Amino acid sequence: MVLRFAANRLIGMIVTLFAVSIMVFIIMEIPPGDYAERYAFRKFSGTGVSVTESDIDSLRQEFGLDRPAWERYFTWIGGIVTEFDFGEAFAYETSVNNVIGDRLWLTLAILYATLILTYLLAIPIAIYAAVKRHSLPDYGLTIFSYLGLAVPNFMLALILLYISVTTFGAGVGGLFSPEYEDAPWSVAKALDLFKHLIVPGLVLAWSATALQLQTVRATMLDELNKLSVTAARARGLPEWRLLLKYPARLAVNPVVSTIGFDVNRIFSELPIVALVLSLPELGQLLIASYIDLDMYVAGAILLMLTFFIVLMNFVSDVALALLDPRIKLAGG
Amino acid sequence: MDATTPPASVERPPGGEPEPAPDQLLQVIDLKVSFRSDEGLVRAVDGVTFDLAQGLTLGLVGESGSGKSVTTKAVMQLLPNNAVVDPASRLYFRTERTAADIATLAPRSREMRRIRGGEIAMIFQEPMASFSPVYTIGNQMMEAIRLHRHVGKAEAREIAVDMLDRVGIANPALRVRQYPHELSGGMRQRAMIALALSTRPALLIADEPTTALDVTTQAQVLELLDELRRDFAMAMIFITHDMGVIAQVAQAVAVMYLGRVVERGPTRALIDTPHHPYTEGLLRAIPRLDRLDERLSPVGGDIPSPMERPTGCPFHPRCARMIAGTCDTAPPPSVKVGPDHHVDCFLYA
Numbered sequence: 001m002v003l004r005f006a007a008n009r010l011i012g013m014i015v016t017l018f019a020v021s022i023m024v025f026i027i028m029e030i031p032p033g034d035y036a037e038r039y040a041f042r043k044f045s046g047t048g049v050s051v052t053e054s055d056i057d058s059l060r061q062e063f064g065l066d067r068p069a070w071e072r073y074f075t076w077i078g079g080i081v082t083e084f085d086f087g088e089a090f091a092y093e094t095s096v097n098n099v100i101g102d103r104l105w106l107t108l109a110i111l112y113a114t115l116i117l118t119y120l121l122a123i124p125i126a127i128y129a130a131v132k133r134h135s136l137p138d139y140g141l142t143i144f145s146y147l148g149l150a151v152p153n154f155m156l157a158l159i160l161l162y163i164s165v166t167t168f169g170a171g172v173g174g175l176f177s178p179e180y181e182d183a184p185w186s187v188a189k190a191l192d193l194f195k196h197l198i199v200p201g202l203v204l205a206w207s208a209t210a211l212q213l214q215t216v217r218a219t220m221l222d223e224l225n226k227l228s229v230t231a232a233r234a235r236g237l238p239e240w241r242l243l244l245k246y247p248a249r250l251a252v253n254p255v256v257s258t259i260g261f262d263v264n265r266i267f268s269e270l271p272i273v274a275l276v277l278s279l280p281e282l283g284q285l286l287i288a289s290y291i292d293l294d295m296y297v298a299g300a301i302l303l304m305l306t307f308f309i310v311l312m313n314f315v316s317d318v319a320l321a322l323l324d325p326r327i328k329l330a331g332g
Numbered sequence: 333m334d335a336t337t338p339p340a341s342v343e344r345p346p347g348g349e350p351e352p353a354p355d356q357l358l359q360v361i362d363l364k365v366s367f368r369s370d371e372g373l374v375r376a377v378d379g380v381t382f383d384l385a386q387g388l389t390l391g392l393v394g395e396s397g398s399g400k401s402v403t404t405k406a407v408m409q410l411l412p413n414n415a416v417v418d419p420a421s422r423l424y425f426r427t428e429r430t431a432a433d434i435a436t437l438a439p440r441s442r443e444m445r446r447i448r449g450g451e452i453a454m455i456f457q458e459p460m461a462s463f464s465p466v467y468t469i470g471n472q473m474m475e476a477i478r479l480h481r482h483v484g485k486a487e488a489r490e491i492a493v494d495m496l497d498r499v500g501i502a503n504p505a506l507r508v509r510q511y512p513h514e515l516s517g518g519m520r521q522r523a524m525i526a527l528a529l530s531t532r533p534a535l536l537i538a539d540e541p542t543t544a545l546d547v548t549t550q551a552q553v554l555e556l557l558d559e560l561r562r563d564f565a566m567a568m569i570f571i572t573h574d575m576g577v578i579a580q581v582a583q584a585v586a587v588m589y590l591g592r593v594v595e596r597g598p599t600r601a602l603i604d605t606p607h608h609p610y611t612e613g614l615l616r617a618i619p620r621l622d623r624l625d626e627r628l629s630p631v632g633g634d635i636p637s638p639m640e641r642p643t644g645c646p647f648h649p650r651c652a653r654m655i656a657g658t659c660d661t662a663p664p665p666s667v668k669v670g671p672d673h674h675v676d677c678f679l680y681a
């Protein structure tokens with residue numbers, strides 16, 4: 001049952017990704033002008049050389065920008081699918097793959113660190129708060145949540161940066177200490193990365209945690225009042241076992257169903273946090289490539305980010321189907 | 333208690349502790365339950381007293397809000413956190429394995445958890461909502477069985493299948509593996525009964541178990557419950573609004589009004605010679621084929637809110653036979669009007 005459901009969703013995911021790739025390509029085409037013009041402007045502005053239309057045309061030919069859009073689309077997507085080749089990064093005069101390089105993995109590391117931190121904090125705390133409703137810890141958590149939602153991320157990033165620099169003495173900007181920056185991967189380097197992930201993870205996770213805390217707490221309160229919980233209690237089940245098996249199990253559902261949403265939010269909040277903490281991630285590169293009209297870089301980043309949002313939506317759908325048997329019946 | 337009260341089986345002797353009677357399965361003595369609310373303490377159950385013998389069914393009737401569910405939840409220690417049970421309340425429960433005053437047990441104690449589900453089981457009005465939708469019927473049945481009967485997984489599954497078969501569910505081996513939403517409403521209530529009885533309880537509390545079912549299914553489930561009670565030598569408290577249902581399943585009745593039992597006695601005696609004006613009203617309200625167009629309103633007037641409990645007899649504002657200056661000033665005495673037949677009313681004092 002779950003397998004068939006997953007297969008269905010997988011096909012849906014592939015169709016979505018195909019549609020997304022076309023949309024990304026259209027977005028790449030939208031900005032006025034193209035890289036040929038930009039290149040000509042850069043190269044010759046201020047030199048007094050006048051650039052003619054035919055100069056630009058020959059540049060277009062050189063970059064392959066003269067071919068029709070659909071042909072360029074298929075060359076582009078074909079390269080990505082068959083060779084994981086995202087094309088040329090004109091501005092850097094190298095391949096997109098080289099430009100993006102480790103940034104993809106670092107972005108993913110921040111993403112998953114944030115997600116895991118969010119869920120590890122939000123789910124148990126919210127369940128506890130709901131069970132101990134109207135107690136001091138419950139009120140405390142509510143205040144903490146509102147703080148998390150009210151304080152802007154960049155400010156939180158600055159505060160945490162300040163604290164970690166002043167109390168731990170170490171610079172937390174970047175993702176690696178200088179000595180590991182160019183070192184090959186090792187356990188020590190991974191540990192160093194982990195240390196550097198804590199502050200951005202905390203900043204990004206705080207607001208996500210605050211939001212999920214409120215959702216899980218509300219669902220848990222709802223579930224606690226269900227007759228099925230009273231019925232389970234009437235069976236003589238010990239209280240904590242009962243709470244975990246029945247209401248808590250269902251209170252996790254809204255979290256699972258909004259994984260894709262969280263991924264999306266983290267991606268959009270990441271650039272600001274990354275700017276403050278000077279992290280090499282994809283968001284800033286995306287903005288830079290847009291300014292340079294370096295469209296294959298922009299396209300590759302957009303495609304990767306949406307790929308992970310779609311992928312995490314797929315994961316969320318399948319996980320939800322595993323958690324709730326009613327969904328399989330409707331979807332399979 | 334009023335000094336004029338005639339002695340009855342479980343009435344409290346003046347100034348002394350009530351004594352448990354060894355022949356009764358359950359004795360509820362002067363049960364008082366209040367709820368903490370923004371308006372202060374609200375009394376929902378105000379001195380309920382009744383007994384229940386082994387193997388028999390007691391019908392608990394009364395309009396909405398009269399305290400039927402709260403009374404039985406107190407017996408199961410299933411009241412919400414904002415409920416306060418008066419410490420003078422007594423809930424004597426006696427079986428082969430147990431002799432306890434449930435009112436003195438901590439709700440989460442091992443002993444209470446053994447009684448809850450093992451000795452006293454409960455089924456509810458909405459069979460759909462009684463099961464968790466994310467676990468199979470078998471999972472939830474086996475959970476109860478393994479909690480109370482020290483058996484392994486395989487044996488628990490066997491017991492579950494047998495019980496489903498026993499309550500008339502076809503193809504029980506398939507049903508244990510199904511989820512609640514895959515069963516029809518009537519089947520779910522049968523499954524709930526199977527779950528409740530799979531631990532062999534001495535007492536089953538059925539809180540309006542048939543209200544959500546259609547008439548045909550309702551009749552079948554009533555019949556099933558009565559049959560199971562006899563076969564399993566189990567007692568039952570059957571909650572309903574409907575005197576007609578009581579006549580079918582119960583050997584004894586307690587009529588509740590605004591948190592008090594106003595009349596209790598053997599079903600026959602109570603139906604043939606009702607004493608309390610409220611009981612008379614309820615009996616008049618049994619739907620009959622020759623008066624289908626009449627509205628089913630047991631008694632004129634509205635039920636007062638528990639926050640504005642009338643002084644004296646709680647029923648006096650709606651009572652056609654109210655004695656002015658008496659019923660509205662003092663609480664009515666409990667009068668014995670026949671064998672095991674008691675009524676709280678000034679008319680018989």
Ligand SMILES: Nc1ncnc2c1ncn2[C@@H]1O[C@H](COP(=O)(O)OP(=O)(O)OP(=O)(O)O)[C@@H](O)[C@H]1O
Nearest residue numbers: 367376395396397398399400401402403412414638
């Ligand atoms: N959790 C609660 N908090 C506050 N008051 C409550 C609570 N549960 C019940 N009550 C009050 O206790 C009184 C008795 O309620 P109860 O549920 O026992 O009525 P009932 O006789 O079972 O009615 P029904 O036939 O509608 O089920 C009602 O006035 C109700 O408002």
Ligand SMILES: [Mg+2]
Nearest residue numbers: 400401402539
């Ligand atoms: Mg009720």
